[in-house]
Amino acid sequence: MSSSLLLQDKVAIVTGAARGLGEAVARAYAAEGAKVVVSDIDLAGAQAVAASVPGVIAVACDVRVPAQVEALVKAAVDRHGRLDIMVPNAGVARVAPLVATSYEEWREVTSVNLDGVFLCIRYAAPAIIAAGGGHIIPMASVTAKAACALIGSYAAAKAGVVSLAQTAAIELRAHNVQVNAILPAFIETDLVKAHRAEFEEQLGIPDFNAVIAQRQGRYGTPDEVAQLAVFLASGRASFSNGSGYVLDGGVSSSLL
């Protein structure tokens, strides 16, 4: 009897998956039958996720370090014999105007959010090609398309991610590898909770959540992002390549 699961026996790596959107993607992929490698700089967090989902393993990886990303891909292939899907999701943010951002802070944000995605594509693509094709689904952000004061380094890195996805899509198309980025607006994860007070203070607004409610309608949920990541990794998105899927409640297409 054939399975109706969308990702049955596909092997997937998700970076930055100890919590937040990466954890949600890992759980959704596992629920659709994938063999998931949960990876994070926070190994204990990744292990906690792996322990709660059957068939999921945890591998430590700092996506800024080429040798660690290479080793992550090797660990997935050694364990499962192939790699079908890579989700470069790890990300960090700093909240400050550009003129108050040090070079070290700029590099901290761009090294994780942009260099890390490059390294994931660089090392995962050959393994996915060897498996006969598959998917790379970088987690960008709607800030790649619409400016948001105080997170200029983050937005620039995310715009770079969208560009990387476009180039990779064209370069890898002949190898049956599809590359599509996801561009969420604010989703209520630890990343957002950690920086809410800084936005309120530096923008002079009393209640960040009220601004979100007015502009986005509400926060998106991690599972809403994860369901798009499932769709993009499944055969149902077979003609999509080099695209950036905005998931933002309409905020980036409205003036008020």
Ligand SMILES: NC(=O)c1ccc[n+]([C@@H]2O[C@H](COP(=O)([O-])OP(=O)(O)OC[C@H]3O[C@@H](n4cnc5c(N)ncnc54)[C@H](O)[C@@H]3O)[C@@H](O)[C@H]2O)c1
């Ligand atoms: N939450 C949002 O509103 C939102 C919106 C758009 C895009 N995103 C993007 O989604 C992704 C996940 O965000 P989130 O909200 O779940 O954040 P989060 O802070 O909850 O989780 C991020 C994870 O990345 C890990 N990480 C950080 N640096 C790392 C590194 N160098 N190597 C490996 N792992 C590392 C962290 O340990 C953490 O587990 C990020 O790329 C983020 O930019 C988030």
